[in-house]
Amino acid sequence: MIQVKLPDGTVKEYSENSTAIDVAQSIGERLANAVVAAEVDGTVCDAFRPMKEISGSSELSLRLLTDRDAEALGVMRHSCAHIMARAVMRLWPGIQLAFGPTLPHGFYYDFGLEHTISEDDFPKIEEEMKKIIKEEEPFERFSLDRSEAVSFVNEMDQHSKAEHIETGLADHGQLSFYRQGEFVDLCRGPHIPNAGKVKAFKLLSIAGSYWKGDTGSKPLQRLYGTAFFSKKDLKKYLEQIEEAKRRDHRVLGKKLGLFQINPEVGQGLCLWLPKGATIRAVLEDFIKVELTRLGYQPVYSPHIGRVELYETSGHFPYYRDSQFAPLFSHDAGQLVDFWVRKLEEESLSAEDEEIFFKSSRVMNCDFEFPPGASREEKIEILKAWEHKNERYLLKPMNCPHHAEMYKAMPRSYRDLPVRLAEFGTVYRHEQTGELNGMLRVRGLTQDDAHIFCTPEQVEEEFRITLDLVKFILAAVGLDNFRVQLSLREPGSDKYVGSEENWERAENSLRKVLSDSGMPFSECEGEAAFYGPKADFMVSDCIGREWQLGTVQLDYNLPERFKLEYTGSDNQPHRPVMIHRAPFGSMERFTGMLIEHFAGAFPLWLAPEQIRVLPVSDKTLDYANEVAAELRKNGFRISVDTRSSKVNAKIRDAQLELIPYMFIVGPKEAEQTAVAVRDRIDGDLGPMPLADAIAKLKQEAEERLVRQVAESSFSGIEGQTEASNEY
RNA sequence: GCUAGCGUAGCUCAAUUGGCAGAGCAUCGGUUUUGUAAACCGAAGGUUGUGGGUUCGAUUCCCACCGCUAGCUCCA
Numbered sequence A: 001m002i003q004v005k006l007p008d009g010t011v012k013e014y015s016e017n018s019t020a021i022d023v024a025q026s027i028g029e030r031l032a033n034a035v036v037a038a039e040v041d042g043t044v045c046d047a048f049r050p051m052k053e054i055s056g057s058s059e060l061s062l063r064l065l066t067d068r069d070a071e072a073l074g075v076m077r078h079s080c081a082h083i084m085a086r087a088v089m090r091l092w093p094g095i096q097l098a099f100g101p102t103l104p105h106g107f108y109y110d111f112g113l114e115h116t117i118s119e120d121d122f123p124k125i126e127e128e129m130k131k132i133i134k135e136e137e138p139f140e141r142f143s144l145d146r147s148e149a150v151s152f153v154n155e156m157d158q159h160s161k162a163e164h165i166e167t168g169l170a171d172h173g174q175l176s177f178y179r180q181g182e183f184v185d186l187c188r189g190p191h192i193p194n195a196g197k198v199k200a201f202k203l204l205s206i207a208g209s210y211w212k213g214d215t216g217s218k219p220l221q222r223l224y225g226t227a228f229f230s231k232k233d234l235k236k237y238l239e240q241i242e243e244a245k246r247r248d249h250r251v252l253g254k255k256l257g258l259f260q261i262n263p264e265v266g267q268g269l270c271l272w273l274p275k276g277a278t279i280r281a282v283l284e285d286f287i288k289v290e291l292t293r294l295g296y297q298p299v300y301s302p303h304i305g306r307v308e309l310y311e312t313s314g315h316f317p318y319y320r321d322s323q324f325a326p327l328f329s330h331d332a333g334q335l336v337d338f339w340v341r342k343l344e345e346e347s348l349s350a351e352d353e354e355i356f357f358k359s360s361r362v363m364n365c366d367f368e369f370p371p372g373a374s375r376e377e378k379i380e381i382l383k384a385w386e387h388k389n390e391r392y393l394l395k396p397m398n399c400p401h402h403a404e405m406y407k408a409m410p411r412s413y414r415d416l417p418v419r420l421a422e423f424g425t426v427y428r429h430e431q432t433g434e435l436n437g438m439l440r441v442r443g444l445t446q447d448d449a450h451i452f453c454t455p456e457q458v459e460e461e462f463r464i465t466l467d468l469v470k471f472i473l474a475a476v477g478l479d480n481f482r483v484q485l486s487l488r489e490p491g492s493d494k495y496v497g498s499e500e501n502w503e504r505a506e507n508s509l510r511k512v513l514s515d516s517g518m519p520f521s522e523c524e525g526e527a528a529f530y531g532p533k534a535d536f537m538v539s540d541c542i543g544r545e546w547q548l549g550t551v552q553l554d555y556n557l558p559e560r561f562k563l564e565y566t567g568s569d570n571q572p573h574r575p576v577m578i579h580r581a582p583f584g585s586m587e588r589f590t591g592m593l594i595e596h597f598a599g600a601f602p603l604w605l606a607p608e609q610i611r612v613l614p615v616s617d618k619t620l621d622y623a624n625e626v627a628a629e630l631r632k633n634g635f636r637i638s639v640d641t642r643s644s645k646v647n648a649k650i651r652d653a654q655l656e657l658i659p660y661m662f663i664v665g666p667k668e669a670e671q672t673a674v675a676v677r678d679r680i681d682g683d684l685g686p687m688p689l690a691d692a693i694a695k696l697k698q699e700a701e702e703r704l705v706r707q708v709a710e711s712s713f714s715g716i717e718g719q720t721e722a723s724n725e726y
Numbered sequence B: 001g002c003u004a005g006c007g008u009a010g011c012u013c014a015a016u017u018g019g020c021a022g023a024g025c026a027u028c029g030g031u032u033u034u035g036u037a038a039a040c041c042g043a044a045g046g047u048u049g050u051g052g053g054u055u056c057g058a059u060u061c062c063c064a065c066c067g068c069u070a071g072c073u074c075c076a
Helices: A020-027 A029-034 A051-055 A070-091 A119-135 A146-155 A159-166 A231-246 A249-255 A274-293 A307-313 A333-345 A350-362 A375-388 A399-406 A455-475 A499-516 A556-560 A586-596 A617-632 A646-655 A666-671 A689-701
Strands: A002-005 A011-014 A037-040 A043-045 A059-065 A106-112 A140-145 A174-180 A183-186 A200-210 A219-228 A259-261 A270-272 A304-306 A391-394 A418-427 A443-453 A481-487 A520-524 A533-539 A545-554 A576-581 A610-614 A637-639 A660-664 A673-678 A682-688
Touching: A002 A051, A011 A020, A020 A029, A020 A037, A020 A059, A037 A051, A037 A070, A043 A070, A051 A059, A059 A070, A070 A106, A070 A119, A070 A174, A070 A183, A070 A219, A119 A200, A140 A146, A146 A159, A146 A174, A159 A183, A200 A231, A219 A231, A249 A259, A249 A586, A270 A274, A274 A418, A274 A443, A274 A455, A274 A586, A304 A307, A307 A391, A307 A399, A307 A556, A333 A350, A333 A375, A399 A418, A399 A443, A399 A556, A399 A576, A443 A455, A443 A586, A455 A499, A455 A533, A455 A545, A455 A576, A481 A499, A499 A545, A545 A556, A545 A586, A556 A576, A610 A617, A610 A646, A617 A637, A617 A660, A617 A666, A617 A689, A646 A660, A660 A666, A666 A673, A666 A682, A673 A689, A682 A689
Parallel strands: A002 A059, A481 A520, A610 A637, A610 A660
Antiparallel strands: A002 A011, A037 A043, A037 A059, A106 A219, A140 A174, A174 A183, A200 A219, A259 A270, A304 A391, A418 A443, A443 A576, A481 A533, A533 A545, A545 A576, A660 A673, A673 A682
């Protein structure tokens, strides 16, 4: 017998092999039908599996999960992924199963298949899935030991699964499988009792992927879908996706004339149109005031720098693939650069080298190879030539420039921390497929700064910086964020700096984050190679997380640039560098904000804050007087001088999401008043112009955020990347 | 870069099963002088992303390229 404790505290006895469904049965037939999964001793599991097997004890606690429990949704979605794979297998035999995990809003399944699935195939697949669901066949679980499992999956021709058992699951003695009809899959589970529990589902999209994410391995097809316990929930979800599309920053950016990314200008190169540029300028002014308050000093650096600068910092050639190609002042620069790389790769034939050499002569190069020169000697000669000629890189980051500025004068411990700030524009040659509106671009401006401090000051500087990021996010009402503390990967040698420094840095960051009370998670292996970092992950309206602000510790660059300060002991010491960017980049931050506000910016950020609407041409003169007064008070405004009806002018201003309209006619002109219309609350009635100005001035100065479009997805809870697979 | 899909007027979208490319909004010109979400009349706007091919004929079918979108990989 086993003792089962239920959530209400009652304890009941059941026979040895009882399942959660048996327990539900003993309570009532309807409950037994409603059970989707179970939670035994806090672990979500199959409702049809003997509870003792899960708990390992004869005394256990049980929670029955029905369609009202969030945990049940993830279980059902994973079962739906199996059903989808089964349907695809029926339609196109020979499918190679890979992985099929649950996602926050759905699921996917990766598989290899000769036939290329397109969206036209979705109805067919969905039809087959419906058939499977209608049959309500049960899911069954069984385990095999390692050797049995390998031969079992090989018998089924699922060789990827066999490989996974050998590699990824090397430490598992027993492997579990789930069978549903003719479909069997290596899977950790849990699953729903039978396919009939899936009440509403939809295939969403198809994409390419790779076995275990390795681009060098075999390509797979990834089929995305989602499932819910009711048709209503599914419909709601699909409507929310539509809503998310409507507030897409690319759509709004075009409609509101904020920015443009124009193929004629170049991929990923953002053109800030006047209205978008205004928002950016306001944000920059806002942050500049804070930086001055915190003792930062402004600096400027050019958009290009010598390649040698980045060789010193270590960014070249390490990040060569994601940088724009160097600019060479000598015609043969490109040739020699390529030549060196071919020699380094040892992939240059004698004939090709002869062509290179002839070409270099044509291009007036002055180097010679001594007879019988070795590969190394040739590289040395070519590199010496390169160093003699100018090579520039479009600035991929600002740090090396700031490091040089630190070195511009001798530093004493009394001067530290030195905080150098710059809105620095950098260029990165991101892969074409990575580009995404303003959120991922090739030319971006970081609200960058580097703090040079003593090791003892790190903690305090980190704390101040965290507060700054928090303050700035709060100012725009972005409060849906978490901090990710990125640490070393234990045992890896890809990091620079001493063990002691890393230990100290990681502990400092952890301590400050704990003290701050901010929610944070630790992530091993995500650190930069030069130090640990804290990244602000902010959620957008379609549940995507974007890394905005970042604070990073760096022990590497001070070393490479030989930065020093004189300590109180009159000895040279090495400072620590803190890289930080509260917005991340102006592009990404503004893009996020457009979606966050769904284009309806608060008064302090709105590109056009007030529009003056004369009722007719007869009050144009007064409208212009009002406009002059508003401009004098620093507002960004315009006057709608068209000869159309007030209704039309209001409609246009409303659609352009302008926070306030001042409507003026003969009545207002007589009393130096304005009829105020609020974008949110509508007509506020007439008030003296001076009062209206005072009211809006206050609202702008307080940076009041009155309206934040609700996040569409806030209502839907899902597991974050639950991996039901092994 | 990879996989799949898409590309028609400034914008949103029609149409052509291969046979003169069409509407609304925006724009421009006129009429209208207007009170809290769309006044009326008219005009203009296109080598259907680019380049090839098949065809009597291609915007439609085929190929390549460019760009966009979703996802993968990447993000100092």
